[in-house]
Amino acid sequence: MTAQPQPDGPAAGPWDGAVDAQLLDVVRRSILAQAGPVTDLKVAAAVRESGRLLGAAGSLVAMERITAELNGLGPLQxxxxxxxxxxxxxxxxxxxxxxxxxxxxxxxxxxxxxxxxxxxxxxxxxxxxxxxxxxxxxxxxxxxxxxxxxxxxxxxxxxxxxxxxxxxRRTVLTLAQMVAAGSVGPGFAEILEAVIARRLNFLISGATGAGKTTLLSALLGLCPPRERLVLIEDAAELEPEHPHVVTMEARHENTEGAGAVDLAELVRQALRMNPGRLIVGECRGREVRELLMALNTGHCGGGGTIHANSARDVPARLAALGALAFMSPEAVFLQGASALDVVIHLTRIKGRRIVAEIAVVELHSGRLEVVTALSLASSGPGREHDDPDGADLVAGPGWPPLAERLGLDRIFGLPPGMGDSGKPRGTQP
The missing domain is CATH 3.30.450.370 (Beta-Lactamase)
Incomplete structure (x- = not known):
């Protein structure tokens, strides 16, 4: 590996002069000939036994490089x-x-x-x-x-x-920290706290890398300590700050093609564990049927994340996933309308991960619809705001039913960005 500094990225590090391919090969052979995991002591001993005179600084660089090569991310470490x-x-x-x-x-x-x-x-x-x-x-x-x-x-x-x-990353952000970082506006934060407090069922939507898992962890940290959180994930990533968390992770098939345990099976097993809240880290397949059925049978306050370009695209995404479980669109829509209350959509605005919209889920003429309740004034396509921090909350037609479900006027008052009349700015009289 060589590293050439470029204007658009950092240098790879001071490894080139201290470690060459021959030394790497000698130490690698020595380490792999020993039983047990690769440790710093084994690497240091192998470097000394190589007979190369690297000096103190060179030896440290060599150890770091070789450890990364054998036990880490190699040149990417x-x-x-x-x-x-x-x-x-x-x-x-x-x-x-x-x-x-x-x-x-x-x-x-x-x-x-x-x-x-x-x-x-x-x-x-x-x-x-x-x-x-x-x-x-x-x-x-x-x-x-x-x-x-x-x-x-x-x-x-x-x-x-x-x-x-x-x-x-091991650091788990709280909702307050996300507000301080500008990822969640104060008005949105108050709504999200109410969603958790009132035990509404929710989905967090967004593209890959939009921050869905980070927000989900923060919201689960708001759950009362007495509640038992059962998390179902394909790969365990959620680490909410909560005293009672149970995580189950899917298992892929082995080399013989057997032994797989998918998310749908894990959801069924979770229902026997008396979950206070049932969370599917990411709805990506036929487990959507099990989740919708669970949220329709008294398991309130649950939800998960889903990939979607916008909040209004969530019904189409649910229908596509439901087809994998042999559900008709009509069945998905009926189940979704009674199982889900809220969709929270995240997007990237000027490179920042931002909560851009909160919407309610409703059934209209047999079709599932996600109706905007609150959104950033600049969150529409092609209307990215130069300063997301200064964007007002704008109400959509879903605001009245959302406010009613949350009991917002009785519990929290009005979030920032709301008018004195008790309606968000933008609400039609």
Whole structure:
């Protein structure tokens, strides 16, 4: 690996002069010949036994590089040190990108060859208990260190090995912190607190990387301590600040094609665990049928996240997922209308993850509709606001039923951005 500083990304680090391919190979062979996990002590001993005179600083650099090579993200390890980095994308040995919240930006990290990149992808997938080879060329897995790894091999990928890494940060934001960071407006925050307090069923919608999981964790942290939260996830990412959390994670099939436990089965099992709130981290398949049925049978205050371009696109998304469970659109709409109360939509505005809309779920003429209750004045398509912090809340036709469900006038008063008449700005008389 070599690292050439570029204007659009940080340098890869001071590794080139201290560690060469020969030293890496010698130490790798020494480490792999020993039983047990790779530790700093083993790496240090192997570096000393190599006979290379690196000096104190060089030895430390060598240890860091070799440990990353054998037990971490290899050439990508330095990017993880930036606490703002949430995703790393490798499109080719000489095309590495990172996302720090404002979209992908190219960085100056390079792999020496396609074989080095492929070896890293295979090792990372293996550390999560899966295999990446010609028989399984597309794999998604979570490692013990908390990384979400997705890898694709040729010929599925036309350009070589593709590697996507989602970095799980241990810091869990509270709703108050999200307000302070500008991700949630004060008026929205009061509504969201009321949604949790009144035990409304909800879905958080948005595109990949919009902040759905972060917001869901923050909302679950508002639940009363006496409630038992049962979380169902494909890969455990939710870590709400709550004293009573039970997490169940889906299991993929083994190399023989057996042993899989999907989200739909986990939802059915969760119903036998007396959940105070049932949460599906991401509705992405036929588990939507089990979730809608659960929320229709007295399990209030539950929900999850769903990928959708906008809040009004959620019914179509639910219908598509319901088809995977052999549900007709009519059945999905009827179940969804009685199971769901609120849709909370997130988007990116000027590179920032923002709660842009809260809507209610209603059934009109046999069709499920998501009706805007409150939205940012600038959240419409093509109307991005230069300053999301200064955007007013604008009411839509869904505001009266939402206010009624929340009992907002009796409990919380009026959120910021509301008029003195008791109606949000923009409400028709």
């Amino acid at each position: 330095g990017l993880v040190k930036d606490p703002e980095v949430t995703d790393i994308f490798v499109n080719a040995p000489n095309s590495v990108w990172q996302d720090r919240g404002a979209g992908p930006e190219r960085v100056a990290v390079r792999f020496s060859s396609e074989s080095e990149l492929r070896a890293l992808a295979v090792r990372l997938v293996a550390s999560g208990g899966r295999r990446l080879d010609e028989g399984s060329p597309c794999v998604d897995v979570k490692t013990a260190s908390g990384y979400r790894i997705h890898a694709v091999l040729p010929p599925i990928s036309a350009t070589g090995t593709l590697l996507s890494i989602r970095i799980k």
